[in-house]
Amino acid sequence: xxxxxxxxxxxxxxxxxxxxxxxxxxxxxxxxxxxxxxxxxxxxxxxxxxxxxxxxxxxxxxxxxxxxxxxxxxxxxxxxxxxxxxxxxxxxxx
Numbered sequence: 001x002x003x004x005x006x007x008x009x010x011x012x013x014x015x016x017x018x019x020x021x022x023x024x025x026x027x028x029x030x031x032x033x034x035x036x037x038x039x040x041x042x043x044x045x046x047x048x049x050x051x052x053x054x055x056x057x058x059x060x061x062x063x064x065x066x067x068x069x070x071x072x073x074x075x076x077x078x079x080x081x082x083x084x085x086x087x088x089x090x091x092x093x094x
Contacts, residue, residue, distance in 0.1 A: 002043055004089070009037060012088045016081070026076045033082035043082070045090070050083035 013034045020026035037043070042053030049063040060067050062079035070077035 002037070002045065002086075004037055006038070008092060009034060009085065009089055012085055012092060015088070016085060023076075026081070029076040029078045029081040030085070032078035033085050036078060037082055037085060043086075045083075045086045050079070050086055052079055052082065054079065 013030055016030045017027060020030065036052075036055075040052070040055070044051045049061045052060045052062060054060055054068070058068070060079045062077070062083040064080065065071065066077050066079045068077050068079055071080065
């Protein structure tokens with residue numbers, strides 16, 4: 001499981017919410033991503049992509065793209081949101 005500082009991930013998620021304000025689909029994706037980052041032990045960030053064992057049982061590699069159905073349909077997905085949150089989280093820790 002990735003070690004996540006709850007206060008810092010909350011700040012990063014809030015900044016993401018502020019950037020997508022009013023876009024309900026991205027807001028939902030960000031909220032789900034934050035919840036998964038806090039509870040899903042099956043995630044690994046290699047510095048460029050987030051490898052995720054999704055609760056659906058599928059494994060996804062997310063960065064700007066994803067292999068999930070939402071991405072294939074051109075919709076926001078929580079996998080990409082999680083990858084971006086981790087990226088921003090790591091940027092703020094330096």
